[in-house]
Amino acid sequence: MSVLKQLSTVVVNCADPAALAAFYHKATGWEIIHSDQDSVSLGSGPSIQLALVRVDGHEAPGWPDGTTYMHLDFTVSNLDAAAEELLNLGASRPGCQPGEGQWIVLTDPEGHPFCLTAAPAGD
Structure with a gap:
């Protein structure tokens, strides 16, 4: 029996989530589904999400x-x-x-x- 059922999000640490999200949005066409000062998430339907998270000093x-x-x-x-x-x-x-x-x-x-x-x- 597996405990982990489905991968839901890949999180990428970065210095500027908004700028990096703009690149991946243009590259994939995925919609921005969450955005705040420190993180942006992109996704396409029920597929895996890509989350870009600010890390100071990254x-x-x-x-x-x-x-x-x-x-x-x-x-x-x-x-x-x-x-x-x-x-x-x-x-x-x-x-x-x-x-x-x-x-x-x-x-x-x-x-x-x-x-x-x-x-x-x-x-």
Whole structure:
């Protein structure tokens, strides 16, 4: 019997929740469902929410050799087109790109790494 039934929210520590939420809102199209001075939450229906929470003195994680405890993966229909659009929204593309082209690593405007993976054919 499992105690944990469903993952509901992924919380990302950051310096500026509103600015980071604006990036993820544009990138995902998810609606802002909560906002106050110290946190912003985005979501799309009953799916997992993304919460961005202010942490005083927050330092961006490093990639690839810094302290990165976790990252987000997003499925996209076209890796190169999605990467280009996200770069135009303020993401960065670090030089380290493991995976031999199976995915693309980007960082959000605060330096959190996230990956783009290709959707299976037909999706």
